[in-house]
Amino acid sequence: MGTQYARIEEQPDPENNLHGLIVVNGADIWMVNLFDSSGQHIVDPGPTIAFHAPILGESGGRYWASLEFGSEVQFMTSVSAESLPDQPAGLHAHRHARDGMSVTLNTTADGTPRKLDVQDKGNAYTINYLSYECRTPDPTLFVKPAGIRYREAAQP
16 A cells, blocks of 8 residues: 555465564564464664565566566556457456566456566566455554564664
């Protein structure tokens, strides 16, 4: 939700006793393992407080850093991604390549992301969007999760 609020919940991983949850509210960041109710509270020291969720991480380099979860379509539009013909009914695909990386975004007709294919110097992987929702934010989703044993992160 913009650059000040975020909530990311991973799928439960019972084999590794993990169920990650990250909640961002401005400078406050809570990283939680819901499996064992443990967590860490981190305070971003600033001076600029802005949350970003890059899809490609450091592997994409500076150019691809603005390809973020929540703004996939905007990124592909801003770089004039190539529209790919012959897609199944109701689906669209756009591809963009630069710096040895090729990314194809598949969306529904209304622009909802469904799949992102990445090819990077011989490596290839796909991100499948199981769910993608744009809804009126519930402010209670961006507060400190209750019932968690927290430890404070060391400040730099």
